[in-house]
Amino acid sequence: MSDQTAYTEIANELSKVVENGTEAEARQFIMNHFKELPDEIQRSLALDVFQEALEEEVAKQDMLVELRKEAADVINGLADNEVSE
């Protein structure tokens, strides 16, 4: 079987899952058949997942920095409050 025929087959199967299944089912199908996808698509999907993980990490770090700032503000305010009491 040629690469192209194999890609067409896997695409047909995946299409059915995407059209009729859930997102989780489609993702699982992709993971189960990942090595059967064209190299270019494998690389592209890996980059997509990497970028999403990177973006989430940046957002979590931003949030953590904000939370710590807020906590420090509260603590400093508490200290002022204690002094005024």
Next chain:
Amino acid sequence: MESSFLRKHANRVEDAAKAKNAGTTPEKETDDQPTIGQIIRSDSKAFGQMLESQGNPELIATMTRYQKGEPTEADIKNLTANVNLFLETKERIEKLDSFLSNSTDHLRERSEKFKEFSKIFGVEGIDGVLKQGLAEMAYADPARFKKIETYFSKLEKSEKTLDDPESPVNKTLTDFCKKHNLNEDTLLAIMDEQNDALRDSKIASLLHGQLTTFQKFFSWKRSRENASEAAAISGLKTQMDQMLGQDELLAKQSGDYLVALISKNDTWRSALVRTQSDKQPTFKQGIDTKTGFDEIRDDMNPDLKKIGKWWPQYLHNQGINNFAGASPVAQSALRDRFKRDYTNNMMKEAAKKGGFWATVWKFLFAQKMNSSEIDALLK
């Protein structure tokens, strides 16, 4: 602009260009900077992708003149500027590679999806795949590459902020923990507790030990949010009395503040997300909206009517007046190019936001474009 075309003609072109330009402005050659010809020879694919990504038809004319050995002074200037851009991009890729090697382990710990992907390629394999992918992206999709660079730079900045022992915020938090004898191990155990009820009970138990401090802490916080400070302080005692009888409420609120006090400890950070699983953190910035799974279902099938209408127009725009008279190889190449262009065009509508599902869409759509039904229309 085909990169293989560039490679094919590179040797001949450089010689011809030098000869032709003997009386005009020659391409500058220095010991430390490669010439246009050298770049075309050694990095033809990447250089071609970079030029193509600029979407400037004039560049095709420029390259054609260069390859014929007939570049104008403006052509040489233009290509030299692009060689410089190419070399700068190469340096940026190397810099990003060094960040990448340090960050993939960390990201694997932090993202289940990325961890899953790493397993498919293997730890070293995924690094290689990403390096190759990012290098291609730098030339073919510079805007996206810039975005990745920005994320790395943000990550580096926030890591520095969190790790800086001299930062006033970090000092305040460290002093607070010391002053109130907050045991990090106890806090860690609490934040790591996955059973909600047990976690709340542990928090409540800890807080009863630290009651005065924490109640003042919560009350002051509330006073800032809900009332004037004077009123809040006057009502402080009442609030404290009420809170004493409300362990559940106290535990819930304390969870929020303990979260805010979480240190730089990685396990705590993971616990942060887990403990708030019912209330996922609101990301104020940083995450781009991507094409979603539901979105790609709508436009998964090529529109045969549209293709039938576009094809003759495409041939006309390509200057092809007698497609049937072209050789089978030329016909096949033209069909392939049309399919690629049509798919890219449709992608701008169906999966324009990019991301995982956009890539899936592109794969599925491109495969559907290879059907005999479509081929029958392209004649």
